[in-house]
Amino acid sequence: MAEVEKILEKDVSRRSFLKTTGIGLGVAAGALVFGTGIAGAQTQTGTVAEAPLPYVELDPEEARLRGHAGYYMAGCMYGAFYAILSMLREKVGGPYNQIPYRMAGYGRGGAANWGTLCGALNGAAAAINLVAPDADTNKLVSELLGWYTITPFPSDKSNAIASAKGFKYDAKPYPTLVHVTSVSNSPLCHASVANWIKKSGYELGTAERKERCARLTGDTAAHAVELLNAWKAGTFVPTFKVDDQTAACIQCHEGDMEGKMACTTCHEPH
Ligand code: HEC
Ligand code: HEC
Structure with missing residues (x-):
């Protein structure tokens, strides 16, 4: 028997052993993870719990900085998700260490550049859903989307940070000019970006437009953290109302x- 076949046979019998003894794949995967020395917060069955994960109060201004830097790592959804998750890794650790940031990469440009839901919203909403039960997630995400549609981006805060070269986590220099602001009137990437292009005159491919989206990503992550902090403190009250x-x-x-x-x-x- 060829060497490869022996290995395959061993693998099959191991798998059927796991199956017949009722030990699920979760354990096998967990064992593998531990076996390769990557310490983690695997539960006993090797899968991460479905229940909301623990949330602790976070700093919105830190989220703004990380969201901006994260945008340049892998896009807007990644940036907003990374901003919140990286802080939860530091402050809570455990299960957050097992959730890869890259799962939020697909949302760039409104999902693979389709211009649908703004990725910053998508990434922040994914983080919200990790920590809040479904009913609360709906309220928090709805508030975040509503806020986004009526907010002039980039915010005065992120414009000020950029012009003071204060986005300290960015790996590379970024345009520091104060950007004009625009209101999207929509949670869609397409409308949000198009309105800003119209107002600013900077086209889609410019470094300035990308920087606008980086600041917006920081702003959205920061507001998501503000909402989560209020929710955690029991003081969250939805304020967004659709226009008349x-x-x-x-x-x-x-x-x-x-x-x-x-x-x-x-x-x-x-
Ligand atoms: C992002 C674009 C968009 C927005 C925003 C939007 N719609 Fe639509 N809506 C469409 C499209 C596309 C269709 C299907 C084609 C059509 O009928 O124009 C549609 C269809 C409809 C229809 C027809 C449904 C049918 O049975 O034929 C109604 C009614 C409607 N929309 C109401 C609304 C209302 C009310 C709002 C605001 C709360 C709204 N739409 C917001 C894009 C939109
Ligand atoms: C006073 C009630 C009323 C208001 C207010 C109203 N609509 Fe309508 N709308 C209707 C009725 C009735 C129809 C025709 C019957 C139908 O197709 O459902 C209709 C038809 C439509 C259709 C076409 C649906 C189709 O089947 O082709 C769209 C789209 C639509 N409305 C969107 C809107 C939008 C957007 C607004 C707000 C700017 C609005 N409507 C405000 C009552 C209303």
């Missing part, structure tokens, strides 16, 4: 259509 026109549309069309996005960004009023 959208509220009127929804009043008649509730039940026809899912959504809180400002209707007239896509439909003519009638």
